[in-house]
Amino acid sequence: MHGSHDAEGADSAFVFEGNWKDFARIAFPNLLLTIVTLGIYRFWATARERRYLWSRTKFVDEHLEWAGTGMELFLGFVMVFVLFGVPYFGLTFVAQALIARGYEAIGAGLGFVALLSIFYLGGVARFRALRYRLSRSRWRGIRGGSDHGGFVFGLSYMWKNLVGWIPLGLLVPWSMTSLWNERWSKMSFGPYQFEADADSGNVFARFLLFYLAPFVMFIGMLIMGGMGMLAGYGLGGEDGMAIGGIVGLIGIVLFFYLGLGLIAVAFYAKFYREVVGSTRWHDLHFSFEASTMDWVKLLVVDALLVVLTFGIGFIFLSYRHWKFFMTHLEAGGEILLDELTQSETKTAKHGEGLLDAFDMGAI
Amino acid sequence: MEDAFQVAAEWYDGTNAVRHSGELSWDGRGGFSLAASTSHIEFDASDLRFGETRPGRILYRRESMPDFRLILPEDIPPGLAAQLPAKSDYGAWIDRLGLGKAAAIFAVASAAAVALFMTAPDWLGPRIPASWERNIGDAMVGDFGGRICHTPAGDAALAKLLAKVDPAEEKVRAGVANMDMINAVALPGGQVLLFDGLVQQADSPEELAGVLGHEVGHVRERHVMTALLRQFGLSILLAGADSGTTNSIFGLASMGYSRDAEREADEYARARMAASNISPLGAAGFFERMAKQHGDTEDAPALLGWLASHPSSGERAKAYRNAAKKGANYPPVLTDAEFAALKSMCREDPDVEEFDFF
Numbered sequence: 001m002h003g004s005h006d007a008e009g010a011d012s013a014f015v016f017e018g019n020w021k022d023f024a025r026i027a028f029p030n031l032l033l034t035i036v037t038l039g040i041y042r043f044w045a046t047a048r049e050r051r052y053l054w055s056r057t058k059f060v061d062e063h064l065e066w067a068g069t070g071m072e073l074f075l076g077f078v079m080v081f082v083l084f085g086v087p088y089f090g091l092t093f094v095a096q097a098l099i100a101r102g103y104e105a106i107g108a109g110l111g112f113v114a115l116l117s118i119f120y121l122g123g124v125a126r127f128r129a130l131r132y133r134l135s136r137s138r139w140r141g142i143r144g145g146s147d148h149g150g151f152v153f154g155l156s157y158m159w160k161n162l163v164g165w166i167p168l169g170l171l172v173p174w175s176m177t178s179l180w181n182e183r184w185s186k187m188s189f190g191p192y193q194f195e196a197d198a199d200s201g202n203v204f205a206r207f208l209l210f211y212l213a214p215f216v217m218f219i220g221m222l223i224m225g226g227m228g229m230l231a232g233y234g235l236g237g238e239d240g241m242a243i244g245g246i247v248g249l250i251g252i253v254l255f256f257y258l259g260l261g262l263i264a265v266a267f268y269a270k271f272y273r274e275v276v277g278s279t280r281w282h283d284l285h286f287s288f289e290a291s292t293m294d295w296v297k298l299l300v301v302d303a304l305l306v307v308l309t310f311g312i313g314f315i316f317l318s319y320r321h322w323k324f325f326m327t328h329l330e331a332g333g334e335i336l337l338d339e340l341t342q343s344e345t346k347t348a349k350h351g352e353g354l355l356d357a358f359d360m361g362a363i
Numbered sequence: 364m365e366d367a368f369q370v371a372a373e374w375y376d377g378t379n380a381v382r383h384s385g386e387l388s389w390d391g392r393g394g395f396s397l398a399a400s401t402s403h404i405e406f407d408a409s410d411l412r413f414g415e416t417r418p419g420r421i422l423y424r425r426e427s428m429p430d431f432r433l434i435l436p437e438d439i440p441p442g443l444a445a446q447l448p449a450k451s452d453y454g455a456w457i458d459r460l461g462l463g464k465a466a467a468i469f470a471v472a473s474a475a476a477v478a479l480f481m482t483a484p485d486w487l488g489p490r491i492p493a494s495w496e497r498n499i500g501d502a503m504v505g506d507f508g509g510r511i512c513h514t515p516a517g518d519a520a521l522a523k524l525l526a527k528v529d530p531a532e533e534k535v536r537a538g539v540a541n542m543d544m545i546n547a548v549a550l551p552g553g554q555v556l557l558f559d560g561l562v563q564q565a566d567s568p569e570e571l572a573g574v575l576g577h578e579v580g581h582v583r584e585r586h587v588m589t590a591l592l593r594q595f596g597l598s599i600l601l602a603g604a605d606s607g608t609t610n611s612i613f614g615l616a617s618m619g620y621s622r623d624a625e626r627e628a629d630e631y632a633r634a635r636m637a638a639s640n641i642s643p644l645g646a647a648g649f650f651e652r653m654a655k656q657h658g659d660t661e662d663a664p665a666l667l668g669w670l671a672s673h674p675s676s677g678e679r680a681k682a683y684r685n686a687a688k689k690g691a692n693y694p695p696v697l698t699d700a701e702f703a704a705l706k707s708m709c710r711e712d713p714d715v716e717e718f719d720f721f
Binding site: 032066 | 430462
């Protein structure tokens with residue numbers, strides 16, 4: 001079956017075929033085993049979940065495959081604990097001992113170094129988590145990866161975040177898009193590099209909502225409070241006015257939290273459309289079509305699912321998020337299958353899986 | 364080749380993304396062959412590994428070629444199926460045992476591990492050699508960076524007081540810390556600190572003897588190591604994420620002892636005071652004052668850390684008062700001059716540093 005694929009031919013290049021009942025048959029035993037092993041099974045549980053989610057996701061005409069194992073996640077965790085957790089513990093211990101002996105400045109300095117190293121490693125971990133996921137994801141036997149270890153990215157992560165926050169956070173959209181571009185440009189799948197050139201200008205307007213919010217909310221507060229009091233007065237005179245005022249106050253608090261949350265969601269929705277839409281792989285371009293409303297629905301149902309099941313619904317969140325991601329992810333362009341050769345990036349042999357224990361949301 | 368040993372197959376050779384569609388056949392001698400117009404591959408059956416199941420399909424890998432993928436339909440002729448590696452679901456151990464049995468075994472092992480972890484401080488603490496504890500204590504706090512008050516007369520008075528409540532050959536290290544708090548602590552490494560605030564409010568040297576005896580009791584009964592292990596265990600339980608604060612001096616100072624440990628330390632103090640012929644009424648008076656000042660509540664404010672984790676002041680005052688021998692005439696434990704030297708030692712030490720890191 002030689003030839004090429006036109007990813008635009010089908011309805012959507014990415015199709016998710018899983019269903020929650022099948023997933024439940026994986027998630028519930030996982031939960032049980034994780035509890036009875038005091039959390040140690042977590043790594044194998046993650047691998048099982050991903051194997052399911054990946055294998056039920058079709059890209060064009062073939063399913064994805066998750067080739068990672070629980071053991072390598074576990075070993076990654078152990079290595080991080082030994083190589084970084086223990087030195088960090090030692091460093092804070094020495095810092096405390098120095099402070100106790102009266103060397104406050106040196107002690108505080110060491111404590112600061114410990115915090116700074118956590119900041120740095122957080123950046124490295126973000127890079128390596130994405131690299132790990134790409135290197136364990138296969139399509140038609142081909143995998144992804146990166147030739148970089150993420151140690152340079154860790155430095156970028158530090159300075160770009162700092163620069164982003166210094167001018168009252170105004171450059172945060174720039175630091176976020178710039179870090180996205182830097183990270184994805186160092187990744188590859190098969191023989192081809194990813195490219196990303198997201199423009200922070202396109203998400204900046206949404207970001208400004210965070211600054212407008214206090215003004216909008218202040219006015220909202222006045223209106224809500226006033227209306228509450230008026231309504232209360234209309235219903236029951238002076239006493240009613242007080243009760244109305246309290247109801248108004250509750251409204252203000254809700255308005256504040258929901259308002260700020262809504263702005264954050266609106267920003268992230270726009271951010272994801274921009275960064276995914278600016279990411280390319282060889283002749284393939286991607287897009288992400290989730291609107292703010294889609295995100296709100298996702299998060300509200302997430303919250304309801306967890307609350308109404310007394311927390312057990314938590315095990316379905318990874319399923320819901322993957323499905324959300326795959327449903328809204330689109331790709332267009334052409335893939336030449338003959339040219340799509342195996343990735344030559346380094347794999348596990350060279351210490352991959354070291355920092356992958358910090359396997360947080362990779363994308 | 365018979366149909367029973369043949370099945371339609373798809374495979375990727377791992378060098379590129381081209382899919383090969385053909386037939387998998389068993390050669391009857393421990394080998395498989397894959398044949399398509401585009402590809403012909405032969406390999407040992409022992410090389411094949413189970414990968415994963417997909418709807419209607421099973422995916423296999425090869426040990427010798429990590430990138431190779433073979434996809435077979437789910438319904439394979441039994442003769443051929445017998446030659447293929449078994450499916451794996453949870454991972455090797457659990458597949459072998461079955462989910463229920465494995466979960467039960469894990470649960471028992473975990474419960475045992477938790478029990479061991481929870482009780483470890485109580486049985487492990489007293490078994491850790493005192494010299495190790497001393498080293499740990501030295502590493503953690505050292506000499507407190509010159510925040511311990513020293514004057515020749517004050518040191519002598521403290522040494523005299525200590526000798527009465529700590530009869531051991533090798534004495535604990537006691538000091539008066541330059542901190543205005545009604546508190547006293549026993550630290551890892553056999554170090555006992557009275558805070559200057561406590562010394563200042565004392566009406567008699569017998570009060571200080573009671574408190575000092577209590578803290579020495581914690582050291583001699585090895586409560587410190589037990590508490591330290593418990594603290595350490597807690598910080599591990601909190602994922603070590605918070606280790607910065609949990610192993611701080613603050614953590615040490617507020618390190619709690621159990622009720623039983625407090626009672627043991629009180630009993631130790633009363634026994635030493637009786638042996639040295641020190642009146643327990645001073646200590647009783649101290650606890651009565653504390654009970655009056657702060658109310659006799661179980662959960663005293665956090666500032667009174669030393670008092671908070673202790674049995675209620677009223678109850679303790681009674682215990683000390685009952686320990687007094689009827690009609691006995693106790694000699695004063697320190698002379699007025701010695702007591703005064705203790706009280707003034709922080710004020711008169713020119714080199715002492717402030718306790719400003721709390």
